[in-house]
Amino acid sequence: MKENGTNDSGQLRNRNIALGAGMGLVIGGGIDMLTSDSGWGLVIGILVGALVGYFVKFPLPVMEYPAYIIRRILVSVVLFLGLLFLSQWLLDQYLDIPYQVIAALLPAIPGAYLAYSIGSAIAQLDELQRRIQLEAIGIGFGASVIAALTYALLVQVGIPQVSWMFVPLVMILLWGVGKLWTMWKYR
Amino acid sequence: MKNQLKVLRAQHNWSQAQLASQAGVSRQTINAIETGKYDPSLPLAFKLAKIFNSSIEAVFEPDDFDLD
Numbered sequence: 001m002k003e004n005g006t007n008d009s010g011q012l013r014n015r016n017i018a019l020g021a022g023m024g025l026v027i028g029g030g031i032d033m034l035t036s037d038s039g040w041g042l043v044i045g046i047l048v049g050a051l052v053g054y055f056v057k058f059p060l061p062v063m064e065y066p067a068y069i070i071r072r073i074l075v076s077v078v079l080f081l082g083l084l085f086l087s088q089w090l091l092d093q094y095l096d097i098p099y100q101v102i103a104a105l106l107p108a109i110p111g112a113y114l115a116y117s118i119g120s121a122i123a124q125l126d127e128l129q130r131r132i133q134l135e136a137i138g139i140g141f142g143a144s145v146i147a148a149l150t151y152a153l154l155v156q157v158g159i160p161q162v163s164w165m166f167v168p169l170v171m172i173l174l175w176g177v178g179k180l181w182t183m184w185k186y187r
Numbered sequence: 188m189k190n191q192l193k194v195l196r197a198q199h200n201w202s203q204a205q206l207a208s209q210a211g212v213s214r215q216t217i218n219a220i221e222t223g224k225y226d227p228s229l230p231l232a233f234k235l236a237k238i239f240n241s242s243i244e245a246v247f248e249p250d251d252f253d254l255d
Contacts, residue, residue, distance in 0.1 A: 063213075064213075126211070126212040126213050126216050127212070127216070127227070127228050127231060128212070128213070128215065128216040128219055128225050129213060129215070129216070131225075185224070186215070186219045186224050186225055187215075187218075187219075187224075
């Protein structure tokens with residue numbers, strides 16, 4: 001019995017570490033891409049994520065989505081990232097202004113599809129999981145607004161300005177924190 | 188809201204996962220209802236009562252409250 005308990009807690013810890021490292025990979029990878037760093041953001045993100053996962057002692061529920069929803073999200077993420085890079089490359093080519101506007105708007109098309117896919121994915125969840133997502137998104141959104149406003153004030157004091165592209169990363173990070181909190185609340 | 192879910196589940200010798208599968212929700216949802224951390228929606232409460240062939244009042248009981 002005790003051995004089973006030890007195995008269960010070991011499996012739980014390993015799963016939480018893997019989930020934390022996955023979240024860290026997304027955030028760290030994003031920071032790396034934005035700062036053209038040499039991979040340290042990725043390494044630090046994975047390590048910090050794994051460390052958070054190690055100290056989380058309750059099961060982090062993996063929300064299960066139908067295969068077609070996962071495919072839809074993957075396709076829209078790949079298209080979004082692909083067009084984001086293409087758009088950035090086109091903007092570096094000194095095109096005429098109307099073409100620059102078109103290039104800048106390109107990622108918005110798969111972006112809208114991604115937003116629709118995320119909405120569909122949340123609609124597939126059961127009622128408690130939808131509540132967890134709703135509360136987590138609320139916390140993430142509210143905390144991001146406060147962080148952005150605080151940062152804007154700090155910029156006036158003289159701290160260095162960073163790319164606005166950090167905003168989605170901060171939102172993802174704070175959504176993750178919000179989700180961790182709500183999952184703990186309903187554990 | 189109090190509930191008899193854990194008792195009824197034990198009587199039927201079902202795991203949380205088995206009950207969750209029958210109710211079409213996640214195991215975490217059944218766990219949160221049993222521990223009183225989450226009150227289910229009315230449709231889910233009716234569904235759970237039907238699974239146990241009970242009335243909703245036999246499974247769920249409101250906390251004491253005053254209407255005044």
